[in-house]
Every structure is written in structure tokens, then in C-alpha cells.
Amino acid sequence: MPLLEAKRAIAIIQARMTSTRLPGKVLMDLAGRPALEQMLRRVQQSVHLDDVIVATTVNATDGPVVELCERLGVSVFRGDETDVLGRFHAAAIQAEADIVVRLTGDCPMHDATIIDMCLEKFREGDCDYCSNVVRRSYPDGLDTEVLTIDTLARCDREADSDYWREHVTTYIRDVDNPGDFLLDHFVGAEDYSELRWTLDTEFDLKRIRTFFDRLPDRFSWREALYIDPLFETLNGEEN
Helix, strand or coil, X not given: CCCCCCCCEEEEEECCCCCCXXXXXXXXXXXXXXXXHHHHHHHCCCCCCCXXXXXXXXXXXXXXXXXXXXXXXXXXXXECCCCHHHHHHHHHHHCCCCEEEEEECCCCCCCHHHHHHHHHHHHHCCCCEEECCCCCCCCECCCCEEXXXXXXXXXXXXXXXXXXXXXXXXXXXXXXXXXXXXXXXCCCCCCCCCCECCCCCHHHHHHHHHHHHHCCCCCCHHHHHCCCHHHHHHHHHHC
16 A cells, blocks of 8 residues: 655666667766766755665676765665566665655756646555656656655556566556556646657757756756757647
8 A cells, every 4th residue: 555654755867888770878968067977966956855876787888877976975786687677676664764766867957846736646645656657748768756665666566567667657557467556647738748858868968958058057847848959849839
């Protein structure tokens, strides 16, 4: 059952250097700082999170991720590269989390207000899991998933396919899963789901650098919205 009275909420950012399409993307430069550092600075503005930690792998290639976290004073957990669910659960245990916010390191434009609103909806409801990824309305790159430590532990016990182990929360969301998780959905008033703000390719990197170069330090997601060329196109179509 949901831990409705739980007070310790921890954001865990999955990050590693060995991305297939854009290796090393989490440490690529965005306005003079590594992408992961920019993301950490933005997520740490949350008023509801008790801590933010990074979950990376035991591979030597992820040593630079650990070094960055140590320099920034950010807690880091190292675990298996392919069993991301096991790594994520172990990181949550280490952090003594009651509520876990799952984030991925390819979202340097994330906004703490989105995290806080999703956490508020989670705490106001009666659910095991709340996210903005099942029913999408926010730009890709603001993905937020909130779940109880009990839900995460159950996933770690029961999820037995490589796909579920790699993608952490798909066991909860998979339509073929016989489980009875209680889901809630954080959906915005307007649909911006066609906008892409995630860092996965060289093209994404160029676009995101434009945002960081043009916008003020620690800009809001709505400030980014109004300089996105695709948003201008969509808005023009609506009008």
C-alpha cells in the first residue's frame, strides 16, 4: 500500500557514459558546465525533495561521473550496468528513501516545479505510482515518475525479464503485467508532448545548447517553451 505519510522523498538520477547513440552525453558541455551538473542544479531547486543522488555503474568508464558528483558534493551509488532496476532499488535503500522520484540523466532541461507538482499529486492521492509518462502532456525531457519504496522493492522482487530489469518501471506500466499497482497520472492542462527536450543525439545536443545559451540561468520550462521553434509552429496551427 502507498506510504501516504512518508516524508523522505529522494530523487535518483540514472546516468552513465556508455550511451549507444551519443557516448559521454551526460558530461557534454552545456553553457560551460557538464550536462549532468546542469541537471543537478535544476533538480536541486525542488522544495519537496530531501536529497538528490546519482545512480551510475561500477564500470571504469563511469569514473568521471563519480568524480563530478564528488566535486559537487552529490551522493552517488554504483551498481550493475544492465540490471538498472536492481541498481535503482539499491540506491534508494542506501538513501533511506520512503518516496522515490525516478529521473534519467538525459534530461538536463528538467524543471523542479514539475517534480514538485508530481510529488504533490502523488501525496494527495492513494496510489503506488504517479507519473507524467503514461499520459503524456509535457515535453519529452521532463519525465517524472514517483513511487513508494515498497512499490520499487516489489518490482525488484518480481520483475524477471531483461526488459523489465533494464527499464525499471515498465513492470508497473506494462499492460501484460498481472500486478495490481495503483496508478495515478500527472497531466498538464495543455498538450506539449510533441516537443523533444531530451539529450540522445548530436542534433538534440545542438538544440539544447541553444536553450542554455539563450535563456537565463536556471530558466523555467515555460521560458524554454516560448523559444522552441516547434512550439511556435504548433501555436501557429492552433491559432
